[in-house]
Amino acid sequence: MKASRNWSWPFSIIILLAIPLLFRDNNYYLHIFVLVAINIILTASLRAIASVGQISMGAMAFAGIGAYTSAILMKKMAFPFFVAFPLAGVASMIAAAVIAYPFVRVTGIYFTMLTLFLGEVIRLIITEWTSMTGGSSGMLKIPSIGSFSLSGINVDFIHLVPYCYLVFILMALSLLFLYRIDRTQIGTTLEAIEKDEKVAESVGINVIRFKVLIFCIGSFFMGLAGSLYAHHLRVLNPNSFGLFPSIYIMIYMVVGGRKRFSGSIIGALVLTLIPELSRTLKEYQPYVFAAVLFLVLFLLRQGLVDLVERIETRIAKGRERRIEHA
Amino acid sequence: MLGGLVQAIFSGLASGWIYVLIALGLALVFSIMRILMFAHGEIYMLGAYVVYYICVKGGISFLWGILISALALGILGIFIEKVLFRPIRGQMEPAILAAIGLTLVFQTTAVIAFGSYNKFIPAIVPGVLNIGGVRLAWDRMLIVFLGLVLTLGLFLVIRKTKIGQAMLAISQDPNAAALQGINVNDISSFTMGIGCALAAIAGALMGSLLNLTPQMGTLAITKGIAVIVLGGIGSVTGAVLGGLILGLVDGIVPLYADSTTAAIAGFCVIILILLIRPKGLLGHD
Numbered sequence: 074m075k076a077s078r079n080w081s082w083p084f085s086i087i088i089l090l091a092i093p094l095l096f097r098d099n100n101y102y103l104h105i106f107v108l109v110a111i112n113i114i115l116t117a118s119l120r121a122i123a124s125v126g127q128i129s130m131g132a133m134a135f136a137g138i139g140a141y142t143s144a145i146l147m148k149k150m151a152f153p154f155f156v157a158f159p160l161a162g163v164a165s166m167i168a169a170a171v172i173a174y175p176f177v178r179v180t181g182i183y184f185t186m187l188t189l190f191l192g193e194v195i196r197l198i199i200t201e202w203t204s205m206t207g208g209s210s211g212m213l214k215i216p217s218i219g220s221f222s223l224s225g226i227n228v229d230f231i232h233l234v235p236y237c238y239l240v241f242i243l244m245a246l247s248l249l250f251l252y253r254i255d256r257t258q259i260g261t262t263l264e265a266i267e268k269d270e271k272v273a274e275s276v277g278i279n280v281i282r283f284k285v286l287i288f289c290i291g292s293f294f295m296g297l298a299g300s301l302y303a304h305h306l307r308v309l310n311p312n313s314f315g316l317f318p319s320i321y322i323m324i325y326m327v328v329g330g331r332k333r334f335s336g337s338i339i340g341a342l343v344l345t346l347i348p349e350l351s352r353t354l355k356e357y358q359p360y361v362f363a364a365v366l367f368l369v370l371f372l373l374r375q376g377l378v379d380l381v382e383r384i385e386t387r388i389a390k391g392r393e394r395r396i397e398h399a
Numbered sequence: 400m401l402g403g404l405v406q407a408i409f410s411g412l413a414s415g416w417i418y419v420l421i422a423l424g425l426a427l428v429f430s431i432m433r434i435l436m437f438a439h440g441e442i443y444m445l446g447a448y449v450v451y452y453i454c455v456k457g458g459i460s461f462l463w464g465i466l467i468s469a470l471a472l473g474i475l476g477i478f479i480e481k482v483l484f485r486p487i488r489g490q491m492e493p494a495i496l497a498a499i500g501l502t503l504v505f506q507t508t509a510v511i512a513f514g515s516y517n518k519f520i521p522a523i524v525p526g527v528l529n530i531g532g533v534r535l536a537w538d539r540m541l542i543v544f545l546g547l548v549l550t551l552g553l554f555l556v557i558r559k560t561k562i563g564q565a566m567l568a569i570s571q572d573p574n575a576a577a578l579q580g581i582n583v584n585d586i587s588s589f590t591m592g593i594g595c596a597l598a599a600i601a602g603a604l605m606g607s608l609l610n611l612t613p614q615m616g617t618l619a620i621t622k623g624i625a626v627i628v629l630g631g632i633g634s635v636t637g638a639v640l641g642g643l644i645l646g647l648v649d650g651i652v653p654l655y656a657d658s659t660t661a662a663i664a665g666f667c668v669i670i671l672i673l674l675i676r677p678k679g680l681l682g683h684d
Contacts (some may be wrong), residue, residue, distance in 0.1 A: 359506070
């Protein structure tokens with residue numbers, strides 16, 4: 074925490090700025106980095122919801138609400154992207170707000186099961202609502218983000234490099250917001266609720282209200298991620314928002330480590346890149362993914378961030394020793 | 400029309416007993432180890448393939464095939480409990496990680512080893528029984544009979560044997576049970592073994608009704624979870640009741656509504672049950 078803050082912020086900003094330029098000739102890699110960014114938003118939102126101790130298995134379903142809202146707004150009603158994008162988040166948040174009050178009263182594994190079945194219901198509704206969503210055969214020809222012009226500046230997001238920057242900026246803004254929540258009093262309150270709900274209630278915290286709040290905020294960002302997903306792939310299929318895609322987001326979170334905010338970023342990054350990098354293995358590819366899961370399970374129970382933490386303590390110890398010697 | 404309804408009830412009962420067999424394993428493992436075994440669907444899939452290779456390719460009779468499959472996957476279950484699930488007993492997130500890892504390994508292996516083309520196990524007992532125009536298939540009757548026998552057998556084991564009593568004790572309080580000299584590790588292995596054996600039998604029976612695919616476990620685990628939620632997570636009687644209800648709903652509703660609407664309605668009912676009575680129909684604290 075203390076040592077990492079110094080270098081990790083400028084470091085990540087430089088990486089984010091460099092990636093689109095470094096890979097500007099390789100559309101395939103840029104495409105993957107956009108997917109990584111989307112997954113990072115999803116994982117960080119899921120971690121926010123999980124920060125009260127409630128693990129959701131419906132992450133992709135809320136992303137699906139956002140994705141279809143944004144796609145329908147742009148395709149059928151010709152909304153510009155910069156209007157459709159926030160509305161996607163709002164739609165997902167409204168859906169979350171409608172069900173939140175009864176849902177957050179249910180705790181532990183029962184909450185996880187609830188979100189699992191809710192996710193399936195949302196997926197089936199998307200499948201069934203053929204006139205709007207195209208049903209199980211999918212929604213095709215979704216418009217891309219398009220161009221953006223403001224007082225003379227004209228950026229065309231057909232080109233992948235500016236497009237990549239746009240996605241990164243939107244990701245950075247989302248992460249900044251979620252990080253602020255984590256670090257302010259709300260974050261502390263949520264942590265107190267996770268540790269012991271009864272104690273939190275006894276010191277005057279309105280547990281239900283905070284749970285609803287964070288559930289809605291998390292769903293908002295899931296909706297935003299869904300919108301990016303829709304206009305990136307430009308094809309939507311209800312099965313992309315089913316149970317297993319949602320479980321995958323949860324796995325990104327657990328593998329990265331829930332203890333720290335950076336865990337979600339690391340988890341989503343590593344686990345999105347691994348299948349892409351091991352594409353040459355073809356049908357053996359899922360073994361690599363499974364191997365990472367077992368590795369984390371046996372060696373790094375706190376997730377991949379634990380590795381970062383261990384390296385940091387080692388560096389800190391080395392520094393102390395050097396100071397002692399001097 | 401009435402004949403159609405009777406037939407639907409009957410085939411619903413048959414698939415219901417298969418759901419019961421899947422859910423019993425999930426419920427047992429949950430009540431002893433406090434984890435949700437997400438890879439249960441893959442055990443079910445493997446069970447079906449083992450029977451396919453023994454019976455269709457090997458030419459050995461179906462009942463022997465089921466027995467061998469149950470034994471083989473029971474042993475596999477004991478093995479994965481010892482290696483994978485024992486250290487993470489009672490922890491939800493690592494358990495889901497482990498189970499998804501297993502799911503990936505089993506599913507990928509199945510695609511590589513068995514191919515993704517559909518295979519099928521021929522009807523165990525061919526032919527139908529015709530009672531005044533109502534046609535009841537013999538193989539479905541056998542499934543109901545086998546399911547009934549296995550469930551009763553499991554109940555007898557739980558009520559009458561020492562191991563069963565130990566299982567009950569652990570499900571109530573693992574620490575207190577350990578203090579009474581019950582070996583929690585051994586009972587956990589045994590439970591996982593039984594659960595996987597039941598899943599393998601369920602897979603083999605379903606394989607004789609539907610096609611075998613490496614992805615067949617996904618639907619099975621969704622149904623299994625729905626059943627244990629309906630009956631109360633961890634309740635064995637609840638798993639039986641939940642499985643039969645779900646089977647009947649699956650059998651009857653398609654007569655009157657299209658299947659997606661039926662599925663949405665079914666999940667909504669389960670969500671309502673979780674909201675009003677999170678512990679399920681027969682669950683208790």
